[in-house]
Amino acid sequence: MDNAQVFKGIELLKDLSVREFFMFFVYLSLIFILKIAIEWILKFILKRTSTVSG
């Protein structure tokens, strides 16, 4: 493995701005928030259907 090539690859990471990196994590957390919300709603609806008012 050519070390110089690896270091050059790592150097390229410097082009990445902190803002850009931060926004990636914001989008990532949005995915998981969405997932938890859907899960919660689904459980809520299923619980409602098994306990019907009469």
Next chain:
Amino acid sequence: MDLKVYPEADEYSERVIPVAETILNWLAFYSSILLFLFYFWKERWLTYPFYETEGVQVTVFLIVVVIMIVTFASRIVKTFNRHIMPYIYEQFDIDVGLSFTINRLIYYIVMFLALALSFTTVGLDLTALGVVFSVLGIGIGFGVRNIAANFVSGIIILFERPMEVGEMVEIDKKIGRITRIKLRSTVVETLKDGTLIVPNQYFIEQIVKNRSSAELFARVEVSVAYGSDTAKVEELLDEAAEREMSAMKGVPIDQKPDVQFIGFRNSALDFQVEVHVVNVEMKERLESRIRHAIARSFFEHGIELAKAAPPAAE
């Protein structure tokens, strides 16, 4: 306002929730990977080749693809084993122990193939890896030889079926019912000695009495003093056994008790009474009752029990 609970709907939701959770987990995981790829698509470091081996340019993008292959294989095989295989096992009437073994085998084979595929994708030479694993294998083999032997014995037991869950076995003079056959050990519930966790190797290497197929007998041995009337003793034993058999509930009375004069000793005559019983609980209770009856009967008829043999030194 009254609330009515419908059990069928509850059962339905209990079935649906785990499936929905699995799907959502899948979606979240692969969305994260896709987000990563799309978000950084224009970045140069994503497709920059860190190193080149055997004509394969290894980039961050390629490594992410490899992670996707391995995780996808793992998730697919787990879902397949959890949701599809149970129907197949039901169809072929395969028990839980064997189905567990088959599930693990499928998982290991698929994961091995997925890892081999992903290693080849990033240009890793599998022959070198093979050498590393074989050296590691020898070391691990020495270290966990017993555990490995128990695992192999467990697989042999599951496939060969020398005994099954629910059967009665005798281990170290303890009779118990097999409740679980696991990969490393087997769980045997005894009547009075608690639960025995028996390493599977024991069943392969030792002689294990499987009591399920054999008829079960309550067996009482008694020794009378030398000079006693043997015919009278036999008659009394027969009477005592028959009386207890009819007095105790559940004992099959179609078979007569079997009384035998089994041997001479220096100062004793040995007799044995055998009565057919249906389970271990009954065996132990009936044996005790027969002993009581014999003691009473011998006392009433003046039959003397043999004294304990003197030690050899005296």
